[in-house]
Each structure stands twice: as C-alpha cells, then as structure tokens.
Amino acid sequence: MTTILSDLEPQxxxxxxxxxxxxxxxxxxxxxxxxxxxxxxxxxxxxVIYESGVELEYVYFPVPGCIVxxxxxxxxxxxxxxxxxxxxxxxxxxxxxxxxxxxxxALVQSAGQAFRLKGKILMEEFERHGGLQTxxxxxxxxxxxxxxxxxxxxxxxxxxxxLCRWLLLSLDRLSTNKLTMTQELIANMLGVRREGVTExxxxxxxxxxxxxxxxxxxxxxxxxxxxxVCECYAVVKKEYDRLLPAKRISSAxxxxxxx
Amino acid sequence: MTTILSDLEPQxxxxxxxxxxxxxxxxxxxxxxxxxxxxxxxxxxxxVIYESGVELEYVYFPVPGCIVxxxxxxxxxxxxxxxxxxxxxxxxxxxxxxxxxxxxxALVQSAGQAFRLKGKILMEEFERHGGLQTxxxxxxxxxxxxxxxxxxxxxxxxxxxxLCRWLLLSLDRLSTNKLTMTQELIANMLGVRREGVTExxxxxxxxxxxxxxxxxxxxxxxxxxxxxVCECYAVVKKEYDRLLPAKRISSAxxxxxxx
DNA sequence: TTCGCTGTGTTCGTTATCGTACATAGTTGT
DNA sequence: ACAACTATGTACGATAACGAACACAGCGAA
Numbered sequence: 001m002t003t004i005l006s007d008l009e010p011q012x013x014x015x016x017x018x019x020x021x022x023x024x025x026x027x028x029x030x031x032x033x034x035x036x037x038x039x040x041x042x043x044x045x046x047x048v049i050y051e052s053g054v055e056l057e058y059v060y061f062p063v064p065g066c067i068v069x070x071x072x073x074x075x076x077x078x079x080x081x082x083x084x085x086x087x088x089x090x091x092x093x094x095x096x097x098x099x100x101x102x103x104x105x106a107l108v109q110s111a112g113q114a115f116r117l118k119g120k121i122l123m124e125e126f127e128r129h130g131g132l133q134t135x136x137x138x139x140x141x142x143x144x145x146x147x148x149x150x151x152x153x154x155x156x157x158x159x160x161x162x163l164c165r166w167l168l169l170s171l172d173r174l175s176t177n178k179l180t181m182t183q184e185l186i187a188n189m190l191g192v193r194r195e196g197v198t199e200x201x202x203x204x205x206x207x208x209x210x211x212x213x214x215x216x217x218x219x220x221x222x223x224x225x226x227x228x229v230c231e232c233y234a235v236v237k238k239e240y241d242r243l244l245p246a247k248r249i250s251s252a253x254x255x256x257x258x259x
Numbered sequence: 260m261t262t263i264l265s266d267l268e269p270q271x272x273x274x275x276x277x278x279x280x281x282x283x284x285x286x287x288x289x290x291x292x293x294x295x296x297x298x299x300x301x302x303x304x305x306x307v308i309y310e311s312g313v314e315l316e317y318v319y320f321p322v323p324g325c326i327v328x329x330x331x332x333x334x335x336x337x338x339x340x341x342x343x344x345x346x347x348x349x350x351x352x353x354x355x356x357x358x359x360x361x362x363x364x365a366l367v368q369s370a371g372q373a374f375r376l377k378g379k380i381l382m383e384e385f386e387r388h389g390g391l392q393t394x395x396x397x398x399x400x401x402x403x404x405x406x407x408x409x410x411x412x413x414x415x416x417x418x419x420x421x422l423c424r425w426l427l428l429s430l431d432r433l434s435t436n437k438l439t440m441t442q443e444l445i446a447n448m449l450g451v452r453r454e455g456v457t458e459x460x461x462x463x464x465x466x467x468x469x470x471x472x473x474x475x476x477x478x479x480x481x482x483x484x485x486x487x488v489c490e491c492y493a494v495v496k497k498e499y500d501r502l503l504p505a506k507r508i509s510s511a512x513x514x515x516x517x518x
Numbered sequence: 519t520t521c522g523c524t525g526t527g528t529t530c531g532t533t534a535t536c537g538t539a540c541a542t543a544g545t546t547g548t
Numbered sequence: 549a550c551a552a553c554t555a556t557g558t559a560c561g562a563t564a565a566c567g568a569a570c571a572c573a574g575c576g577a578a
Contacts (some may be wrong), residue, residue, distance in 0.1 A: 075490055083407075102404070144402075151409040239358075
C-alpha cells in the first residue's frame with residue numbers, strides 16, 4: 001500500500017484504513033481481502049471526485065479531516081448540497097446500487113486523505129453478499145436520511161440554523177475544531193448568498209460560539225451550537241449511530257432482517 | 260390471491276401485479292416465487308402505511324392510481340414531503356437496506372390499491388441475490404435522486420414551480436388526469452401554507468393549465484405545466500427512466516457493474 | 519513599500535413567503 | 549330549504565432572504 005502525504009495536511013499523520021469507520025467495522029476476513037488494494041490518496045480542497053453523470057472508477061473511504069460534499073449544480077450554475085461524506089462513510093455508492101453514476105457532483109470541501117479502492121474490487125466483495133454488502137446498504141440508508149433531512153431543513157429552517165447544522169456536520173468529520181472554509185464556499189454548499197452567510201456567521205461570532213477570519217473558522221462552543229441548531233442535525237446523527245454501530249457488526253445476512 | 264376492491268376506486272378495475280412496474284420487470288422465475296404471497300389491498304386516502312421509527316412488517320407495490328408520500332413530520336407538527344412512491348416503485352425499502360425503520364412517515368396521498376407482501380418473503384428473495392436485489396437497489400438509487408432533487412427544489416425554486424413539479428410527479432403515477440386532492444393537503448406535502456397553494460394554483464388555472472374545485476384537480480394542459488416546471492422534474496424523471504427500464508432487466512449480478 | 523487579490527462587512531431597495539384574520543362558495547345531511 | 553361544514557379566496561403587515569453595489573481589511577507578491 002502506497003502512502004502519499006498531502007502538502008495541505010498540516011499534521012502529517014499517516015492514516016490507517018481503520019481511521020475510516022466503515023473499513024474499521026468490516027469483518028476481519030473481508031478487510032484482509034480488501035487491504036492490499038487500498039491506496040491512501042490526497043484529497044485537495046475543491047477537487048471534483050466525481051461529476052454528475054460520469055461513470056465511477058474508484059470508491060473512496062475518507063479519513064478524519066477529509067470531507068466531501070455531494071452537491072447538485074443547476075443549469076444556471078446555482079448549487080445546493082445534498083449530503084456530506086467524511087470518515088464515517090464511502091464515496092461512490094452508485095457503483096453498488098447499480099446506477100454507476102449519480103446526478104450530483106462530489107467536491108472536496110475539506111482537504112485531507114482517503115483510501116481509494118478500484119470499483120471492480122469493491123464489487124467483487126459486494127457480490128459475496130457478506131459483511132460488506134450489509135454494511136454498505138446500511139450506510140446508504142443513513143445517507144438517505146441525511147438527504148431527506150436536508151430537504152426538510154431547506155424548507156423550514158433559517159439560514160442561521162442551517163449554518164449551525166452544517167458546522168456541526170463538518171465538525172463531526174474533522175479531528176480538530178478548526179475548519180478551513182471561506183464563507184463563499186459555505187454559501188455555495190448551502191445554496192444561499194455569501195452575504196447571508198456573513199450575517200449568520202457574524203451572529204454566531206457575536207454570541208461567542210465561533211470565531212473566524214479569512215477562511216479559518218474555529219468552533220469555540222459546540223454545546224452552544226447544538227442549542228441553536230434545528231432538530232435536523234440530531235435526527236441525522238441519531239440515525240447514523242443506529243445504523244452504523246461503532247463496533248463490528250455481524251456478517252450474517254440475517255442481520256438485515258432482524259435489525 | 261385475494262382481491263379486495265376499494266370503495267374509493269371508481270372504476271373497479273381488478274389490478275394485476277404486472278401493473279406495478281417493479282413486479283412487471285422481475286424475471287419470470289422470481290415473479291412466480293413471489294406471486295402466491297402477493298395480496299391486493301386497498302390504500303385509503305390519508306392512511307399511514309408506516310410511521311417514523313416503527314418496524315415494517317409488509318412491503319407494498321402500488322398500482323396506478325395509488326400514490327404514497329414519504330414525509331417527515333417535525334416536532335412542531337410542520338411537515339415536508341421527501342419523496343413520492345407510486346406504481347413505479349415499492350414502499351418499505353428500509354427492510355432490505357437493513358435499517359428496518361425510517362425517520363419518515365408514509366401517507367397515502369391518492370387512494371388506490373397496492374400489492375402487499377410479507378417482509379420476510381421479500382427478504383428471502385432479496386437474499387438470493389438475483390434479479391430482485393438488482394432491481395430494488397436500482398430503484399432505491401432512483402428514489403435517492405428524487406430525495407436529492409426535492410432538497411434542491413426546496414432551496415431554489417418558487418412555490419409555483421414546486422407545485423408544477425408536484426402535479427407532474429402525481430400525474431405520472433395516475434391513470435387519469437384528475438387528482439383528488441385538496442389544497443390543504445398539497446400544502447402539507449410541500450411544507451408551505453395553504454394560502455400559498457391557493458395563490459399558485461390560481462395562477463395555473465388562470466393560464467388554463469389546470470382546473471380545480473373543492474378537492475378535484477384536472478390537468479388540462481400537461482405540456483403547459485412542463486414548460487413552467489423547474490429542471491428538477493426532468494432530472495428525476497430521466498434518472499428513473501435510466502435506472503428502471505420498462506423492459507425486463509438481466510438477473511445477472513454482473514449487470515450491477517457494467518451498467 | 520506598494521499593489522493587487524481575496525475574504526469579509528454593510529447598505530438599500532425588492533421579493534417571496536409567512537402568519538393571521540376573515541370572507542365567500544360549494545357540498546352534505548336533515 | 550336550511551344548517552353545518554369544508555374548501556377556497558383575499559387582504560395586510562411582518563420577515564427572511566435576495567440582488568447589486570461598494571467599502572474595507574488582511575495578506576502575499578513584486
């Protein structure tokens with residue numbers, strides 16, 4: 001396995017596959033089959049991992065610090081984030097779901113690293129219908145919950161609450177409390193104006209919940225954010241915890257039925 | 260197989276399993292295994308098919324005319340539609356995805372009928388890893404596209420455009436151009452005020468695209484609606500067509516890889 | 519040091535939608 | 549025919565977010 005360190009990664013930590021939650025809970029036997037084909041790659045900020053309608057060649061298992069947004073870009077150029085994927089998940093579910101492509105773009109929102117795997121290798125393992133399949137389908141259901149709740153949140157909640165949700169979702173996928181992220185970028189993700197983000201972020205800063213300057217956001221008071229955020233955050237978080245237990249899950253297919 | 264006719268169904272058509280698009284494209288061999296356990300049931304308007312967090316016992320394959328909304332209900336009672344399921348799909352994907360429950364409620368939005376199947380029977384077939392699994396996973400991906408696009412639409416498009424999208428999605432799942440649906444109900448689905456729907460529907464009626472009175476909506480000019488609707492409708496429709504071809508798909512697992 | 523770029527702050531008029539309140543018109547049951 | 553109810557219509561101020569324009573501030577490069 002080749003290890004490539006990113007210039008953008010300040011701490012120069014050499015990540016292990018187990019840093020990705022899905023790889024971590026795979027049955028040992030499955031993990032060992034995939035291990036030789038896992039390759040650590042850098043994920044620079046702004047890189048398009050896959051584009052709407054383009055066939056996927058690889059899947060990616062991000063490690064903490066790397067966050068990838070799935071966003072839909074409209075014909076007029078406006079965009080909206082559908083879901084976010086970090087070290088709790090995998091990029092490229094369209095592969096095993098059967099479509100091969102999605103209508104959304106995957107864009108690196110926070111630079112970091114990910115373990116890359118050839119789609120073909122993943123599919124071979126998926127088709128053994130063991131622990132990997134069970135796990136990936138459960139992950140996909142969690143992702144669907146995130147998408148649903150994004151729709152609900154877009155409909156009903158204020159920009160300020162959505163920003164809180166977005167910050168908390170990001171924080172959960174990082175190893176620090178500092179985000180490297182301009183307001184412009186956040187606005188693109190949330191599908192709102194940059195000025196709107198400035199105003200909402202200003203309010204959060206005034207309350208002492210965050211501090212930021214020129215693309216560097218530090219979360220100072222996470223409980224404070226959690227007090228302000230809408231229920232959408234907790235709904236999604238709870239569903240991830242339910243569907244993807246931190247401990248290893250059974251590789252028996254029967255688990256699908258009785259869980 | 261027992262046939263129960265709904266009092267609400269005006270035409271008294273006896274539906275066949277093949278009226279559901281998924282059942283229709285199953286490999287013959289698979290279909291014949293499921294056939295004895297399919298039961299036609301009525302789906303009255305307003306019935307809750309499954310509730311957030313409650314374990315599913317059955318899955319349902321609606322036939323044309325029956326439409327079920329998946330909606331999220333917030334703690335304050337406000338709601339928003341996540342996706343809609345008709346004769347193109349199946350209700351109860353949480354069963355085979357492994358979660359067993361979802362965070363949304365499934366509510367009959369247009370009365371009709373559906374073929375009901377015990378979850379256990381579906382799972383036995385799913386775990387044969389043949390045509391049914393391939394098909395259901397592809398359907399799930401299409402459903403995810405619908406959810407995503409709902410999020411995008413909620414973010415960026417006007418109520419009038421969303422109403423057009425909603426009408427077209429409904430129309431696609433009906434066998435007529437008449438919907439039985441009050442503006443109040445539509446408002447709950449779209450997560451907006453009833454007055455807003457009145458206004459938007461009034462505009463559509465003024466343009467001669469629809470006519471309505473007291474819960475009966477007739478679409479007079481479908482191309483007119485399609486000219487007015489945002490891109491979200493077409494994106495979803497195209498993805499359903501791509502993922503779920505009308506003709507029977509291969510039962511070979513390999514299809515998952517090369518499609 | 520100075521320039522120029524990028525990121526943030528601010529303002530102002532506009533618009534869509536909201537919340538509330540109430541009016542009117544079909545429809546149903548007696 | 550009448551009452552009661554349900555569905556739709558309308559109006560009005562409030563509000564959140566928009567679009568556009570511009571000011572300013574930090575920071576790196578020449």
